[in-house]
Amino acid sequence: MAELNKLTIAEARDAMRKGDLTSAELTEACLTEIEGAGALGAFVHNTPDLAREQAKAADARIKAGDAPDMCGIPLGIKDLFCTKGVASQAGSRILEGFVPEYESTVSQNLLDNGAVMLGKLNMDEFAMGSSNETSVYGNAVNPWKVDDRKLTPGGSSGGSASAVAADLCLAATGTDTGGSIRQPAAFTGITGIKPTYGRCSRWGVVAFASSLDQAGPMTKSVRDAAIMLEAMCGHDMKDSTSADLPVPNFEAMLTGDIKGKKIGIPKEYRMDGMPDEIEALWAKGADMLRDAGAEMVDISLPHTKYALPAYYVIAPAEASSNLARYDGVRYGHRAKLGQGDGINEMYEKTRAEGFGDEVQRRVMVGTYVLSAGFYDAYYNRARKVRALIKKDFDDVFAQGIDAILTPATPSAAFGLGEMENADPVKMYLNDVFTVTVNLAGLPGISVPAGLDAQGLPLGLQLIGRPWEEGDLLNIAHEVEARAGFVAKPQKWW
Amino acid sequence: MSIDIETARKVAHLARIKVEDDRLPELAENFNAILGFIEQLNEVDVEGVEPMTSVTPMRLKRREDVVTDGNMPEKVLSNAPDAREGFFAVPKVVE
Numbered sequence: 346m347a348e349l350n351k352l353t354i355a356e357a358r359d360a361m362r363k364g365d366l367t368s369a370e371l372t373e374a375c376l377t378e379i380e381g382a383g384a385l386g387a388f389v390h391n392t393p394d395l396a397r398e399q400a401k402a403a404d405a406r407i408k409a410g411d412a413p414d415m416c417g418i419p420l421g422i423k424d425l426f427c428t429k430g431v432a433s434q435a436g437s438r439i440l441e442g443f444v445p446e447y448e449s450t451v452s453q454n455l456l457d458n459g460a461v462m463l464g465k466l467n468m469d470e471f472a473m474g475s476s477n478e479t480s481v482y483g484n485a486v487n488p489w490k491v492d493d494r495k496l497t498p499g500g501s502s503g504g505s506a507s508a509v510a511a512d513l514c515l516a517a518t519g520t521d522t523g524g525s526i527r528q529p530a531a532f533t534g535i536t537g538i539k540p541t542y543g544r545c546s547r548w549g550v551v552a553f554a555s556s557l558d559q560a561g562p563m564t565k566s567v568r569d570a571a572i573m574l575e576a577m578c579g580h581d582m583k584d585s586t587s588a589d590l591p592v593p594n595f596e597a598m599l600t601g602d603i604k605g606k607k608i609g610i611p612k613e614y615r616m617d618g619m620p621d622e623i624e625a626l627w628a629k630g631a632d633m634l635r636d637a638g639a640e641m642v643d644i645s646l647p648h649t650k651y652a653l654p655a656y657y658v659i660a661p662a663e664a665s666s667n668l669a670r671y672d673g674v675r676y677g678h679r680a681k682l683g684q685g686d687g688i689n690e691m692y693e694k695t696r697a698e699g700f701g702d703e704v705q706r707r708v709m710v711g712t713y714v715l716s717a718g719f720y721d722a723y724y725n726r727a728r729k730v731r732a733l734i735k736k737d738f739d740d741v742f743a744q745g746i747d748a749i750l751t752p753a754t755p756s757a758a759f760g761l762g763e764m765e766n767a768d769p770v771k772m773y774l775n776d777v778f779t780v781t782v783n784l785a786g787l788p789g790i791s792v793p794a795g796l797d798a799q800g801l802p803l804g805l806q807l808i809g810r811p812w813e814e815g816d817l818l819n820i821a822h823e824v825e826a827r828a829g830f831v832a833k834p835q836k837w838w
Numbered sequence: 839m840s841i842d843i844e845t846a847r848k849v850a851h852l853a854r855i856k857v858e859d860d861r862l863p864e865l866a867e868n869f870n871a872i873l874g875f876i877e878q879l880n881e882v883d884v885e886g887v888e889p890m891t892s893v894t895p896m897r898l899k900r901r902e903d904v905v906t907d908g909n910m911p912e913k914v915l916s917n918a919p920d921a922r923e924g925f926f927a928v929p930k931v932v933e
């Protein structure tokens with residue numbers, strides 16, 4: 346079997362069960378790839394010894410029979426997940442040297458299923474960014490390239506996207522607060538699903554905006570997303586918002602039959618100045634679903650326009666509260682203090698040194714919108730608008746819509762550094778199609794569906810009903826099958 | 839609403855982030871760009887709308903009010919920048 350690192354989860358699982366492949370071989374192939382891929386900046390803390398140990402245990406388990414699907418599968422874990430005994434920094438200087446004494450529930454679930462951890466993956470600092478340029482580790486780089494420019498893999502799960510697209514691992518974990526799984530998946534030609542809010546436990550995942558954050562898998566295929574998502578989710582007493590619902594066998598729900606499904610096409614997602622290519626891809630997606638027997642229905646989600654502004658009140662507000670814990674007392678960085686400096690100077694210097702510009706900006710915006718006199722005007726108003734955005738979705742689902750088709754991003758990947766001097770709001774527009782889904786707590790998936798004129802991948806997004814990830818994956822599987830996206834980046838790293 | 843340099847200074851202090859004076863004008867400008875964007879929310883009619891508190895309509899789980907873990911001071915302190923005699927150490931707070 347050549348180039349083991351290029352296998353999908355499903356292929357590797359089947360080969361390991363047949364005895365054609367061991368996890369040790371597969372893990373070694375990935376470790377070798379990672380070693381040669383420093384230029385991608387994807388892996389930031391490597392755990393080769395741990396990986397070899399886990400692979401050995403997985404092989405024993407497979408040999409004994411009855412091993413779970415994820416057993417022996419080598420994964421990358423986003424740096425946002427706390428991993429016991431392994432550095433977990435959320436891409437921030439303020440968590441330099443932090444080594445958790447505990448394991449996040451999601452990564453523990455994966456380990457319990459026998460998965461192998463190859464290391465931790467680059468990301469925007471505290472998951473705040475759409476280009477992976479705010480990381481303390483430096484940029485993650487997109488393996489896709491069309492000229493001399495280095496392109497962003499998207500963000501915040503940029504390291505995860507880059508690693509999966511470049512076949513450094515079979516799949517990776519991501520997290521998504523406003524599009525941080527789906528946008529990088531689209532920019533790198535891979536699949537990424539954000540499940541319904543509450544499907545994956547948030548325990549042990551460094552918090553950004555708790556009412557929006559969800560973990561999910563980033564994979565090479567929809568089938569892999571189904572397999573890995575099932576292993577990640579489940580009820581957890583340690584997260585009070587975790588849903589106490591049975592987790593279905595998502596892979597078994599990939600029936601290939603979507604006849605009669607009603608797919609909504611929301612007119613508000615047809616933005617002014619949308620590139621023709623995005624428009625064409627969207628229309629192609631609708632044709633593919635129609636060919637598969639689904640019915641396209643024009644729908645309206647009237648408050649779409651207000652999703653980004655509402656998000657940029659709610660997310661910073663929650664972040665300012667969540668990030669108050671980084672005070673230089675219990676973990677991470679503490680600034681060197683001058684003569685006569687008291688506890689306030691310690692907080693202020695520590696946070697100024699430890700947080701990067703974008704994180705500082707968002708914490709301060711959050712502080713402002715929550716401050717006395719502005720709470721009602723900004724924060725409460727944004728929460729009301731959020732209720733209206735959710736109602737838009739509730740209404741179309743009540744009309745019998747099964748899923749909604751939209752573009753995943755307003756463009757293909759852009760060059761690293763190209764947005765440096767733009768005002769911060771420009772960068773925020775990257776999430777225009779994805780952020781509504783977080784505000785409404787819905788499942789959303791990005792599937793690679795084509796290349797733009799330059800030859801860069803573009804994704805389509807499908808949005809599902811709450812808790813119906815299985816149905817959503819089944820529809821996405823049809824888009825994947827019909828789009829026939831097989832392009833891979835040419836190796837330059 | 840326009841944020842001036844004094845407001846930017848006040849917000850930075852509330853957020854406990856030290857911002858040097860020469861960086862305040864740029865920060866105020868960033869705030870104004872972001873808040874200008876947020877202002878769009880004023881166009882929405884929110885009359886009679888309840889602010890969202892939970893995105894999925896679920897009752898929070900309850901459990902017995904009992905101690906479920908503890909007795910691990912070494913683990914709790916293991917990442918502290920300064921820990922002494924089983925406590926987190928900070929600069930003097932009370933004179």
